[in-house]
Amino acid sequence: MESIFGGKFEKQFINDHANLLEKNTKIDSELFSKYSVKVGLRDIDGWGVLVGLTEIGEVRSYIMDEKDLVPVPGKLIYRGIDINDIVAGFLNDNRYGFEETIYLLIFGELPSENELENFKDVLRSYQNLPEYFARDIILKAPSKDVMNALARSVLALYSFDDKADDISINNVLKQCLWLISCLPAFAVYGYQACSHYHGRNSLYIHSPKPELSIAENILHMLRSDSKYTELEAKILDLSLVLHAEHGGGNNSSFVSRVTTSTGTDTYSAMSAALGSLKGPKHGGANIKVVQMFEDMKQQIKNWDVDEEIEDYLFKLLNKEAFDRAGLIYGVGHAVYSISDPRAVILKEYAYRLAKEKGLEEEFELYSKVEKLAPEVIAKVHKMYKGVSVNVDFYSGFIYRMLNIPIELYTPLFAISRIVGWSAHRMEELVNAGKIIRPAFKSVVEQKDYIPIKDR
Structure with missing residues (x-):
């Protein structure tokens, strides 16, 4: 594909003005200390600045002992339940746990056997993509980066939703479950398109099977022969469970809450979170x-x-x-x-x-x-x-x-973490908070406007 960039004049302009931009944008690092700026929304001792409340996920790493912080082995808690207990629960029953974890994080409590089966039926009903979506949205403009393909697919789904801008809880819940169900196919098909068109490898597209778990379907859609061992599927399922949520303070979950606070649609909020996760400091x-x-x-x-x-x-x-x-x-x-x-x-x-x-x-x-x-x-x-x-x-x-291509490592994170993003989006909407708008102090000197003929 021919690039729109690269002309001699364009290159020179960008090079010259990038230097100008940097010169006029660099802020003296000492000013951050002078004004007690919480860089990265973290205190100088490394602890996060409190900006919200949540009942979804909790990360514990210390205890208070006579006003001193004492480090302890870390704990990850989903909706009040220790992750070790959640994992032991489904593994001891010899079953897959990601679907149960989705239910827990979204609805705030563990499902009964009947509730879990009904929930799986809903997810199955959403997992097939709209007609021609894979061909027209994913295959016709293959991206070299699967995270980019994911974000584009999520935004494209907006066009297939008659109530895309409706932010009532009923509608957002439906949208979130639709995205959770579709994201595995978006990611795998995005990789297959990239592998075929940019890597010159064979193209194969397997439709998800309703009788399989989400983890099984990922391996089924990814592998040319659709074969996998039980241990492989169980470990991928476990990884999805462990990545699903990590408190509202992680960057991408915070992005989902910031964008949600503006009143924007679900597809825009989730694509923004995907952009955050793509960064190598976060998801890569x-x-x-x-x-x-x-x-x-x-x-x-x-x-x-x-x-x-x-x-x-x-x-x-x-x-x-x-x-x-x-x-x-x-x-x-x-x-x-x-x-x-x-x-x-x-x-x-x-x-x-x-x-x-x-x-x-x-x-x-x-x-x-x-x-x-x-x-x-x-x-x-x-x-x-x-x-x-x-x-x-x-x-x-x-x-x-698991022979998963490196291009899918971060998208797998997204397939899991979109559950946490969804839960945080709905918690933000239910509690109808104000738009999230932190303060920035301007430190630029006041200047006079100079007429163009005098510059």
């Missing part, structure tokens, strides 16, 4: 983990020698290895310090999958890095709190073992 972190480990495996000769691993980790922090960003990806979190409960759960199942795939040696490398990285970070940086591996550390490894 597990991609960096996988890429980092691929580089690590090339650089380290003996995976079982701690000293060699430590040496590589020091090089990462000193900007001498991988992307030279000075980061050990997958280690550390804005809230958790002792442990991320999602990573603790995923590690167990990453081992099971590694054993099935014959990748125990690589799993041991991940385990060693998990142990050594916090020690190396502590030696290099002064920290106000400890660090541990986060959910991205093992999720990318799991996706790679």
Whole structure:
């Protein structure tokens, strides 16, 4: 496809004026401290600034002990229920849990067996895309980025909704369930289009099957032969459960609430959240983990020698290895310090999958890095709190073992997190809050207008 960019005059204009823009936009960093600006909506000690209330999700990482904050193993709570109890509940019953988790997060309580089956029927009724949607919206203008394809598909669905701008709870609930049901097909078909038109690979489009769970349908639609093992589907389902919600303070959920507060439609709010999640500081972190480990495996000769691993980790922090960003990806979190409960759960199942795939040696490398990285970070940086591996550390490894293309890592996050976005959108609407509008202080000097002939 021919680009509209690239003319000689256009290039020169952009280069010159980008420099001008930067010169006139840069703000003195000392002013942020002077005016006590909560950069990133976080206090200087790293804690988030309180901007709202929610009953949907909660993240706990410390306790109060005589007015002191004491770090504790992290907890993730959905609608008042510990994520460990939710996971144990459906795994002990040997069933898939994502659909039950959707019900819990949206409606605020666990469903009975009959309620869950009725809910699954509703999701199944929504999962087939409108006629010709895949051909006309997804395949005819394939994107090189699946997250872009997702956002475009979500916005396009607006045109198929006769009540698209109706923000009554009944209508928004229907819209959210429709999007939750369609997003797996949007993501997989978006990838297939990208793979075919940009990667010159074979194109195959499998329709979702009503008898399958959401996790099973993703693998069915993604793989050319539609085959998968029970363990593969169960682990993908588990990953969807663990990524579905993380409190209203995560960037994309906050975006969904900010846009909802304006009174905009569901499709616009969800596409804005998708744009937030696409950012590598948010949804793309597990991609960096996988890429980092691929580089690590090339650089380290003996995976079982701690000293060699430590040496590589020091090089990462000193900007001498991988992307030279000075980061050990997958280690550390804005809230958790002792442990991320999602990573603790995923590690167990990453081992099971590694054993099935014959990748125990690589799993041991991940385990060693998990142990050594916090020690190396502590030696290099002064920290106000400890660090541990986060959910991205093992999720990318799991996706790679599932032979999921790297282009789908962040879209899988979106398939899961749209549940949390939906719950937060409806909580914002039910409580009819004011438009969310934080304050910014202008620090530019007053200037006189100069007539054009005198400039």
